[in-house]
Amino acid sequence: MLGREGQRKLGASRALMVGCGALGTHTAELLLRAGVGNLTLVDRDLVAETDLHRVALFTPADVGRPKAEAAADALRRIAPPAAIAPVVAHLDPRLALDLAPKADVVLDGLDNLEARYLINDACVKHGIPWVYTAVLATYGVTMPIVPGRGPCLRCLFPDPPPPGAIPTCAEAGILGPVPAALAAVQVTAAIQILTRSPDLAPGRLVHLDLWTGLAETTSVERAPDCPCCGKRRFEFLAQPSRTSVLCGDSVQVLPRTHGDLDLDGLAARLAALGKARVQGRVLVVSIEGAQLTVFPDGRALVKGVSDPDRAQTLYDRYIAR
Ligand SMILES: [Zn+2]
Structure with a gap:
């Protein structure tokens, strides 16, 4: 499907994984096994006992270690030739602006919308494709975002909801296999981005519910008055x-x-x-x-x-x- 040329492109490409929880670790493993040659992992948290049931890469021996470092160690054993760089730090505007422009694609392993808006701003500002993915309870959503070729996250959700308005994954829980399934979908989009596949569909929003078997695809349009990709106001990078x-x-x-x-x-x-x-x-x-x-x-x-x-x-x- 990818051919020798596609594999070469993957080997030469640089991916940025923000968040190394359940979604992030499954995504990182699939990226490396697909042949992506350079991967930077960002997470500020430590591995907790309660993470182990739904993550990839971590074992009980990793409990208490920084997630980015534990994930990097496991990935080096999986793909020794790959260049893997863990960054144990809070994702703030400075870090987003430092790391996103160096990547060919950014993947979503985040657990809050706030940080996703930050990544969206940094990626749209510098023209870096990224894949938005979120999981909750028994379902997840994912959408490739290619600046200039389709909608961005703020075309889909113009403004953050007020605090407490929607349940977080911490509250609603996440069914174990859901992050693995959504990781597979988002890595497929990343492979299409990195190999410049004509089949890549920017703005194609996939909604997948593993419990009911529901799979839905909708096409998100670009919002002409989008504050981010329309007016190029990068409010989340500028916020105090x-x-x-x-x-x-x-x-x-x-x-x-x-x-x-x-x-x-x-x-x-x-x-x-x-x-x-x-x-x-x-x-x-x-x-x-x-x-x-x-x-x-x-x-x-x-x-x-x-x-x-x-x-x-x-x-x-x-x-x-
Ligand atoms: Zn937009």
């Missing part, structure tokens, strides 16, 4: 820091968008994950060793965390998708 370190082990995180939060609804969804209760006008959640106090305007105080990037990661993972 949303965090401030307060005295003691505490960080304040500001919401990305304004609007009142449904604290009771959020509490009900988070209850399965940790202790969550509404106290007067605030929601208090204990999760991942930290305590989040969430205010009705979406602002949160994260206690037990002194690293602002870690606080923002917790916020984006549990409060805003």
Whole structure:
């Protein structure tokens, strides 16, 4: 199908994998086995015991290690000739702008929409193709984005939803095989991008539900007034820091968008994950060793965390998708 020329192109290509959780590790393994020659892996988190049931690459011996490094070690054993570079860091505008322009394709292993908008801005700004992919519960969606040849993520979702408006994968859970299935679809799109296949369909949104067997394909159109690919306003690259370190082990995180939060609804969804209760006008959640106090305007105080990037990661993972 790819031929010798296609394999040569894959071997010479550079892929950037953002996020090394379930989706990211399956995607990275498939990329390497397909013959991609250079792979950079970005993730700031550590491997947790609870990750092991749905990831590729990690074993119990990796628990506590940085995900990017553990994934890189496993991938070097799978594909010794490949150049693999782990980056253990929070994905912020500076890092996105540093890494995305060096890649031929960027793949999505992220767990929040905020970081996806950041990647979308960096890729559209520099004309780098990327594959948007998200998984939740029993289903996933994926769409190749080729700047100049189809829609971008903000053509599909113009603005981030208000905090707490949609369930996160941390709340709804993910059926084990779903990330593996969506990884296969997104790597196929990446192979088409890297080999310049005429069959690549920018803007083709695939929705796949493994539990019901539903598979749907829709064609997303480019939005002429898209703030990102239309007006070329890269708001997520330009946004100021949303965090401030307060005295003691505490960080304040500001919401990305304004609007009142449904604290009771959020509490009900988070209850399965940790202790969550509404106290007067605030929601208090204990999760991942930290305590989040969430205010009705979406602002949160994260206690037990002194690293602002870690606080923002917790916020984006549990409060805003
Ligand atoms: Zn757009």
